[in-house]
Amino acid sequence: MGFRTRFAPSPTGPLHLGHAYSAILAHDSARAAGGAFLLRIDDIDQSRARPIWEKQIHDDLAWLGLTWDGPPRRQSDHLADYRATLDGLAARGLTYPCRCTRRDIREAASAPQEGPAPVGPDGLVYPGTCRARPMTAAQGTDAIRLNMQAALAALPDLPAFTETGPDHPGQHPIDPARMTDAVGDVVLARPGMGASYHLSVVVDDAAQAISHVIRGADLFEATAIHVVLQRLLGLPSPIYHHHRLIRDAAGTRLAKRDDARAIATYRAEGATPQDIRRMVGL
Ligand code: GLU
Secondary structure, three states: OOOOEEOOOOOOOOEHHHHHHHHHHHHHHHHHHOEEEEEHHHHHOOOOOHHHHHHHHHHHHHHOOOOOOOOOEHHHOOOHHHHHHHHHHHHHHOOEEEEEOOOHHHHHHHOOHHHHEEOOOOEOOOOOOOOOOOOHOOOOOOEEEHHHHHHHHHOOOOOEEEEEEOOOOEEEEEHHHHHHHHHHHEEEEEEEEEHHHHHHHHHHHHHHHEEEEEEEEOOOOOOHHHHHHHHHOOOOOOEEEEEEEOEEEOOOOOOOHHHHHHHHHHHHOOOOOHHHHHHHOO
């Protein structure tokens, strides 16, 4: 399989310097390898996605001089695929409906006899309150969670993934105790939203035949979840490269609301694409 990577922004705000770094790195890696660079619009959260931001993603990437291969894949066009994948996991007894609010989770996790509550890639590790609820009890307002213990037990062997980024290069075997205790029963679908990020990213990377995932170091911890899902679903695992995060002068990671670092702002101020490359250290 050739080198195929992607850039998968969510159209929920302007692209900033951190996105530019991710997109340029992925684009340049694909071009250097004679491979493909694909664009994906991660608009699964329709309550926050806006056409104006999707248009600006196209404008900013084109202005940066990046070209992508084929039409972009838009998540909102594939809701039925995520649903079918979720139904398949449910039919195998690996999911359950959860009606806990964030507050319920906080309270259950901070019960005095429990000791300090573990925090995983999605925040507080879910204490398992709803784990015994059958899928037949699911209501439209429930989230659907993966039963991590059942999921690991369903795997023929424990997978590993390859990381080529600067922080943790090498092979990363999935540690089952860590998955159950420090990651827990992650959400696969949220009420009113077909699929969670974890489920959709795994389906999309496979559908786009991605060989190399290049993304920010903030997602390194989530990768083990993706690899477990890939193995459960019989999908290949890409090679992962988690790059350093672009921080502002105060050392804080850039966020979407940080309009001052928006590529559009630099453009309006007369910066060139070369200036942007320099600013992110490329
Ligand atoms: N839409 C996700 C984000 O912007 C994509 C993450 C990924 O590359 O897997 O964080």
